[in-house]
Amino acid sequence: MEKIAMLGGGSWATALTKILSENGARVDWWLRSKDDVQHLLRTRHNPRYLSAVQFDLNAVTPTTDLEEAVEEADWVVLAVPAAFIQPVLDKLGRDALKNKRVVSAIKGMIPTKNQLITDYVAERFRLGRNQLGVIAGPCHAEEVALEKQSYLTIGSPDAGLAEDFCALLRNRYVRAYPAADLDGIEYCAVMKNIIALTGGIAHGVGYGDNFLAVLVSNAVQEIRRFLQAINPQPRDLSASAYLGDLLVTAYSQFSRNRTFGSMVGRGYSVKSAQLEMNMIAEGYYAVKSIFELNRKLKVNMPITTAAYNILYERIAPAVEMELLKEKLR
Numbered sequence: 110m111e112k113i114a115m116l117g118g119g120s121w122a123t124a125l126t127k128i129l130s131e132n133g134a135r136v137d138w139w140l141r142s143k144d145d146v147q148h149l150l151r152t153r154h155n156p157r158y159l160s161a162v163q164f165d166l167n168a169v170t171p172t173t174d175l176e177e178a179v180e181e182a183d184w185v186v187l188a189v190p191a192a193f194i195q196p197v198l199d200k201l202g203r204d205a206l207k208n209k210r211v212v213s214a215i216k217g218m219i220p221t222k223n224q225l226i227t228d229y230v231a232e233r234f235r236l237g238r239n240q241l242g243v244i245a246g247p248c249h250a251e252e253v254a255l256e257k258q259s260y261l262t263i264g265s266p267d268a269g270l271a272e273d274f275c276a277l278l279r280n281r282y283v284r285a286y287p288a289a290d291l292d293g294i295e296y297c298a299v300m301k302n303i304i305a306l307t308g309g310i311a312h313g314v315g316y317g318d319n320f321l322a323v324l325v326s327n328a329v330q331e332i333r334r335f336l337q338a339i340n341p342q343p344r345d346l347s348a349s350a351y352l353g354d355l356l357v358t359a360y361s362q363f364s365r366n367r368t369f370g371s372m373v374g375r376g377y378s379v380k381s382a383q384l385e386m387n388m389i390a391e392g393y394y395a396v397k398s399i400f401e402l403n404r405k406l407k408v409n410m411p412i413t414t415a416a417y418n419i420l421y422e423r424i425a426p427a428v429e430m431e432l433l434k435e436k437l438r
Contacts, residue, residue, distance in 0.1 A: 110135050111277060114178045116197065117188030118145055119389070120158040121214055124250035125186060127159075130168040132280055138171045139178040141197075146171040159254040175200055184210050184274070186244075187226060190389040191217025194226060198233060206234040210270055212242040212263070216298040217391035223398040225295050239267035242274055243295045245288075245350040247357035249364075253283070261285040262350035264294035292340045294350050297332055300399060300413075301355040302392030304328040306370035307416045307433075308359050313374020314427050320434070324412065325359050327437045331410050335399070338406045366392040373419065374426045396420055411436040 111134045115126050118140035130136045140146050148156040149171040153164045172178050175197070179185055185206060189197050194215060211234075213226040222229065227241045242265035253259055261278055263285060265271040271287030278285040288294060308321050332355075333346055346352055358364050369390035372382040379393065400417040403410055415433040418424040 111184065112137070112182050113184045113186060113277075114139065114182035115186050115188060116175070116178070117190075117214075118142065118155065118157065119188060119190065120250035122186075122188035123155045123159045123162060124253035125188060125214060125244075126164065126169060127162050128253065128278055128280065128283055129186075130165060132277060134168070134277055136169045137178040137182065138169055139175050140171060140173060143173050146173055159250060162254050176205070179205055179209075182209060184212060184277075186212050186214055187230070188214040191215050191226065191391055192220055192389065192394050195219050195221065195229065198230070201234075203234060206230070206236060206240075210240050210242070210274075211236065212244060212274055213295070214244045215391075216302055217395050218299055218398040220394045220398055223402050225292065225299075227291060227295060238291065239265075239270065241265060241291065242267075242270050243291055243298070244274075245294045245298055245354055247349060247353035248283075249357065249361060251363045256282045259283050260349055260353070262288050262294065262348075264288045264291045264350065266291055288348075288350055290342070290344050290350075293336055293342070293344050296336055296340065297346075297351045298354060299391070299395045300328075300332050300335065301358045302366045302390070302395050303399060303413055303416055304332075304355060305358040305364050305366040306373075306390065306392035306396070307412050309364075309367035309370020309372075310374040310416070310419060310426050311370075311430055312367070313371040313376075314430050316430065316434075321359065323437050325355065328355065328359075328412055331408075331412050334408045335403070335406070335410060338408045339402065366390045369393065370416075374430075379420060392416075393420060 113134050113136045115136050115138045126136050154160050215226045219229045242263050245262040248259045263271040263274045275285035365388050396416045415429050419426050419429050
């Protein structure tokens with residue numbers, strides 16, 4: 110029986126815990142809130158996210174003890190929002206993950222460092238890249254809870270790690286496939302949130318599906334240019350881990366980044382939108398990280414720049430969208 114430490118109490122952590130525990134793995138589930146742990150122990154449901162999902166407490170152990178959750182684990186799955194993962198991991202000793210395989214389910218970057226999560230983990234815990242993996246969609250946690258057909262990609266330079274974690278995920282409604290492009294998949298997962306957020310802003314301002322289709326088409330080109338500048342290698346961006354993840358995030362009713370952007374487009378302040386959603390839109394932080402990385406790369410990135418100008422330079426969404434539409438083809 111594989112032992113897995115799941116770090117995070119959000120919807121994606123909840124969905125992954127459901128999949129892994131129902132497939133026979135033993136999951137020690139770390140959550141920050143003592144009240145949430147007590148609720149799970151009492152009712153077998155996460156009170157905040159995907160609350161219809163019921164857990165078998167013989168397979169899942171909720172806890173607030175981070176070291177205890179990680180200590181006996183074969184795998185550590187990171188599902189804490191990117192903005193908060195560094196202080197969580199920094200509570201662990203440098204050797205805490207020494208002999209473990211670490212898979213990031215986070216679609217963001219370390220905001221204070223503009224660094225990929227897997228790069229930070231490798232640096233902080235002195236891990237080799239063959240110990241690291243990343244989970245990519247297209248897959249929304251809400252549809253996993255409903256057991257709708259879903260597809261996942263596990264990116265890792267270690268083919269054995271990727272296939273082993275795929276085997277832990279596969280079931281009646283989840284298909285999982287390995288891929289070697291760790292960095293490209295992780296950067297694309299970050300950038301698709303920026304695109305979804307910008308599409309949401311456009312929707313909030315009043316643009317329709319015609320504009321969104323052009324935005325997403327141009328986004329594929331923007332992502333390709335950025336990846337070739339920061340991590341050049343052959344990759345097929347039409348694959349599900351890239352294009353599929355982008356499409357579901359840009360178009361889905363479950364996309365929190367699109368929802369957040371739509372609220373900003375309708376006139377909400379960033380803070381007001383965050384408070385009303387009560388969920389983290391990773392794209393907000395990702396915009397700043399990718400924009401700052403691109404200061405040196407100088408890649409043509411009009412969509413990312415437009416999102417940055419609206420969110421951080423406080424340019425009126427309607428004004429910035431007017432400027433952006435002239436740059437798309």
